[in-house]
Amino acid sequence: MIARLPAALDIYQIGVVVADLDAGMARYGALLGLSNWKRMDTDYVGRYRDSQGRIANRNAFAPWGAIHLEMIEPGVGDGNAKEWLRTRGEGIFHVGVATDDVRDRPLEADVIFEVLSQRQPDGSTAIVHLDTVTALGFFVELTWRPMAQRLDDWVRSAID
Known part of the structure; x- marks a missing residue:
């Protein structure tokens, strides 16, 4: 059973998965x-379920009101975006929440995905996805707040 979400969440991102990024x-x-x-194309070491390895995706970001949209075209490796696309098709698959400490989880849910090459200052993982699909219909992504803020600042910055 998943505990209730806190009333105030710092949602900063909606994540969608697509088969073709340009389209x-x-x-x-x-x-x-x-x-x-x-x-921003990503290439990192991650863990999804019981496997660990390289994950590389094509990504695009756009400001969307107070938050931003992250679009992912899965590429190399197995992750929750690739599985979602294969089993459910295109669409929203995660909601990103900024947090001061990713280990302080607002839900009693298992970590199903984590980016192993992005760390908080103490060495712990800075980005995780919680196994909330059955309860909520999407993954909750927890991101260390300074990392979430840097990403959102970059998304909102002048075009390169």
Whole structure:
């Protein structure tokens, strides 16, 4: 059983998974009025379920009111974005929440995914996805607040 979410969450990001990043940016841009996309391809060591390895994706970000949209086209390695796309198709798969300490989880849910190469100052993981799909319909991503703020500042900065 998952405990109740706190009333005030610092939601900073909605994550969507797509099969084709360029087509996704065009579609979401037209439907939601998103523009000023920023591109960042990721390549990191992660753990998903019981496997660990390299994960590389094509990503795009766009400001969306008080938050931003992260779009992911899965590439190398197995992760929850790739599994979501394969089993559920395109769409929202996570909600990103900024937190002061990723270990202080607001839910009684297992970590199903973690980026092993991004760390908090004490060496603990800075980005995790909680296994909340059954209860909420999406993963809750917890991100160390300074990292979430740097990413959001970059998304909102002048286009490169």
